Structure formats: structure tokens, C-alpha cells
Amino acid sequence: MPIAKAWSVAVLGIDGKMIEIEADLGGGLSRVTLVGLPDAGLREAKDRVRSAVRNSGQPWPDGKVTLGLSPANLPKVGSGYDLGIAAAVLAALGAVPATRLLGTVLLGELALDGRIRPVRGVLPGLLAARAAGFARAVVPVESLFEAALVDGVEVAGASRLADLVAWLKGEAELQPPAPSEPLAAPSSVPDLADVVGQPEARWALEVAAAGGHHLLLTGPPGVGKTLLAKRLPGLLPRLSPEESLQVTAVHSVDGSLSRTAPLVTVPPFVAPHHSITVAALIGGGSGLASPGAISRAHRGVLFLDEVCEFGGQRLESLRTVLEEGEVRIARVKGAVSYPARFQLILATNPCPCAPPKETDCTCSATARRRYLGRLSGPLLDRVDLRVRLRPLTAISAHEVEAPEGSEAVRKRVLSARERAERRWREHGWRVNSDVPGPALRREFSLPRGTTTVLDRALDRGVITARGADRCLRIAWTLADLDGVARPGGDHVSAALGFRERSAA
Numbered sequence: 001m002p003i004a005k006a007w008s009v010a011v012l013g014i015d016g017k018m019i020e021i022e023a024d025l026g027g028g029l030s031r032v033t034l035v036g037l038p039d040a041g042l043r044e045a046k047d048r049v050r051s052a053v054r055n056s057g058q059p060w061p062d063g064k065v066t067l068g069l070s071p072a073n074l075p076k077v078g079s080g081y082d083l084g085i086a087a088a089v090l091a092a093l094g095a096v097p098a099t100r101l102l103g104t105v106l107l108g109e110l111a112l113d114g115r116i117r118p119v120r121g122v123l124p125g126l127l128a129a130r131a132a133g134f135a136r137a138v139v140p141v142e143s144l145f146e147a148a149l150v151d152g153v154e155v156a157g158a159s160r161l162a163d164l165v166a167w168l169k170g171e172a173e174l175q176p177p178a179p180s181e182p183l184a185a186p187s188s189v190p191d192l193a194d195v196v197g198q199p200e201a202r203w204a205l206e207v208a209a210a211g212g213h214h215l216l217l218t219g220p221p222g223v224g225k226t227l228l229a230k231r232l233p234g235l236l237p238r239l240s241p242e243e244s245l246q247v248t249a250v251h252s253v254d255g256s257l258s259r260t261a262p263l264v265t266v267p268p269f270v271a272p273h274h275s276i277t278v279a280a281l282i283g284g285g286s287g288l289a290s291p292g293a294i295s296r297a298h299r300g301v302l303f304l305d306e307v308c309e310f311g312g313q314r315l316e317s318l319r320t321v322l323e324e325g326e327v328r329i330a331r332v333k334g335a336v337s338y339p340a341r342f343q344l345i346l347a348t349n350p351c352p353c354a355p356p357k358e359t360d361c362t363c364s365a366t367a368r369r370r371y372l373g374r375l376s377g378p379l380l381d382r383v384d385l386r387v388r389l390r391p392l393t394a395i396s397a398h399e400v401e402a403p404e405g406s407e408a409v410r411k412r413v414l415s416a417r418e419r420a421e422r423r424w425r426e427h428g429w430r431v432n433s434d435v436p437g438p439a440l441r442r443e444f445s446l447p448r449g450t451t452t453v454l455d456r457a458l459d460r461g462v463i464t465a466r467g468a469d470r471c472l473r474i475a476w477t478l479a480d481l482d483g484v485a486r487p488g489g490d491h492v493s494a495a496l497g498f499r500e501r502s503a504a
Helices: 045-055 082-093 122-131 141-147 161-168 199-211 225-230 241-254 278-282 312-316 319-324 365-372 406-427 437-441 452-460 465-482 489-500
Strands: 003-012 015-026 031-035 064-070 104-106 136-140 154-158 215-218 301-304 326-331 334-339 343-348 385-388
Touching: 003 082, 003 122, 015 082, 015 122, 031 045, 045 082, 064 082, 082 104, 082 161, 104 122, 122 136, 122 141, 122 241, 136 141, 141 154, 154 161, 199 215, 199 225, 199 385, 199 406, 199 465, 215 225, 225 301, 225 343, 241 334, 278 312, 319 326, 385 489, 406 465, 437 465, 452 465, 452 489, 465 489
Parallel strands: 003 104, 031 064, 104 136, 136 154, 215 343, 215 385, 301 343
Antiparallel strands: 003 015, 015 064, 326 334
16 A cells, blocks of 8 residues: 655644645545544545646546544644645655655645645744754745745745646756845834824833833823824834744734735734724634734734723733733634734723813713723733823924934934843843843842832832832833933832823
């Protein structure tokens, strides 16, 4: 009984697992059996592959065909195994030599006429293949732009099954990826110079960028909350190569990669509508869960505008994610983890009617409390900076000096981040918001005289223990922006001022 094998990849979250595809040709009635925990889409592969092979002018075995996908206890989801199944069957039949299948990963969905269609998750799949020691990969031509991002793997594209057959026989070569072009400087990030007035909110945005802190903006419509939030990515440092690949891998699994600029180098900005479902926000779906908005915002900014309209279930689902930086979702087919380390910006009106002038508000005190009460205490406790925006005046709208642009602010932010990174490098932390509270209170504790104001706030119940830790993180960020080695009493007081600001 002839047996042949090929290799493909299963993508679970943004992690890949190598899949060995075995084809066994035996006697008996003509039928195809697929084993190895395939989902409904993969069970249909036997019909797709058989039609694609025949319509490509290749023979199909007359007897029983058994296809095994190993490891057998790992759920297999999707249609990306089609190309590997076809290659394994043809090699077992002797229609193509199996020499080139050794050390080669095959990814792609087959159409009935033999065309090879693109699939999601090519980037994380090839990263897993490289880690497993595979040196070659064949992907759909439409996925070459994504596959070319992986160094150390020889990538080639095929548009039809007949192209793969000719390559396996040594009769033709596959299409190589296009020559890589130098990355152009990102130009789509809005500039902070567009924001007129709001000096306190601009300062809070700079502090948030320097320390990786979460931010709450409260104010009437039209004062610049959304305008400010959209400019935060322009103040953040560009993603490192490792971060770029991780963020791009999430977008690859999500199917939202740009063909013209597939590698994500600028921190992403994600702003879901308040009608979004919990599954779309956190991640979910049947079978294996897909990434949600919080994972698309990984290493970037998640902006929740009109946050009081989101509803308690959606907002409370963020609490654990904000602490851990990843989301774990269990479904019928298995559990997956997606990275979700982002900066959260919340924006809300001070009341339901939200007039331009506070004196025109018609809401009762109870209605205002009920509206802002949709933001629970545990969620707000995880938001470091809180700022109240006021309507612009005629004087502030016609300032003589032009507002400071993103580039000038970004230089200060990068300098502050460099100081923090040098300080925390040996501990594995990068920004002040990553530092755990016990470390701030022990190895890097401040003198008692410096933290007196914080002790009084704790004694009065103004802040919680978590809030006190976040005040210390903000104080270290303020010290980094001032270029001093350690926070002083003024820095701690200013940090507490950010925490004590009420949304009301």
C-alpha cells in the first residue's frame, strides 16, 4: 500500500503547529476517509481536492484513500490544507516525485478547477515553519506579499495545482516574491498641531504616550476628544521588528492585511462603534475563536468613543485584559490566546444631553450620576489619567503661537521612554505602566516624605491600593519627562491630581 506525506500548518491564535499530512492508498471500494479531527470545512476538502486534481489533468486513485492529519488530537480548522492533501495523494500514487516535498510547507485552498486560493494566517504559519526548521514554502500567488515578510524561508507562489505538479516534477519553477521595496515613512498619522487649545489634555496625552498609561477624556461634544485620541499613535515609537511581526500576524489571521504595505510598523489605532458585540470586541466565533478589536489594537491604541453607551458587559470584559495583556478564549474546538497589550483611551460626554455649554444642561443630578455610573469603579481604577476638557473660548481659538506639533512632543516622549527602558531593562520591563506595584514599593520605593500625599489619599479612601500603584507609575513618567532620576513630591502630587479628577 503506497504511502506519502506532505506538510502544512495549523494556526491556533497567532501560533502555528506543524501538521503532517499522510496519504495511504489501499484496496477496496473507492472512497476517501479523512481523519485527525477535521472541522466541517476541512471534511469537504476530499471533494474539493478530488475535483481539483482531475480538472488539472492528473489521475485520482480508484481504490480507498485514507488521509491522516497529525497530530491527530489537534483540531484542524479551515481549508488551508487542500494543497498539502493534493500533493500527498499525487505522491502516493506516483504521479509526482516526493523529493521536493521534504522540508516544504504547503498552504492554500483549492478551487474545483485547480486554482489555488489564498488563506488567512500565512504569516504566523510560516513563522512556525521556520521555527520548526523548514526552509521552503509554497503559498498562493495572492499571499506572496505576506509570505515574503518571513526571513529564512524560501518562498514561492503557485496560482494553479498544475503549477505545483510541474514544480514537483522539476519541469518548471514557481513564481518568486516581488523584490522588497524600502519602507516609506508613514504619513497617515494625524498631527497634534491640528488640536487647538486644551493644554491640560495635550499634556495628559504626552504623559500617556511617555509611560504607556490609559486615559479618560470627559467633555461636551466638539471639544476635541476624538481629535486628541487619533493623534496618540503619532507620539508613540515605531514598532520594533519583533512587535511588527506579532501585530502583522494578528492582522493576517484577521484577514485585514494591506497588500501595498503588509508589515505594520506604526502602532495601530482601533476605534470600534459602541454597538459592537462582546465577541467582536474581545474575540470569538464558532469553532476556534477569531481575534477581536482588542487584539487588532495590540501594541497600539484602542479608542472607545461615547464609552458610556457601550454597555456594562462589553466594558467589564476589558478588566482582565488590561491587567494581563492577552485574551484567552475557549470554544468547542479548543482554547486560543491572542495578544492584547494596548493603550486604552476612553471618551465620554459629562451627561446624556451633552450641550456645548454646561449651563444649558437639562439633566438632573440623578441622571448625570446614572449616566457616568455606567463606568464601573473597577474599570476606572485601571485608567491612570483622567482629564476634563472645557469648551474653547474665542481667545484660545485665536492663539498667536501655533500649537505644538507631534514631532516635537514625540521627541520628548522618546527621551522619556529611553530613560525608563534603561532603568527597567534588567527586570524585563519597557515602560512605566508595565512595572508591578510590589517592585515600586520595595526595590524602587520613594522616601516617606515624597509619598505623604499618597498616604493621606489612601487613608481618606480617595484611591485604592491599585490606584496608589498607578500614581507611582505616573510619577515615574513625570520624572522621566522632566529628566530627573527619581520622582519628587511634586511629581507624586501631580500624579494624584490626574487620578482624583472626576468624570462628573
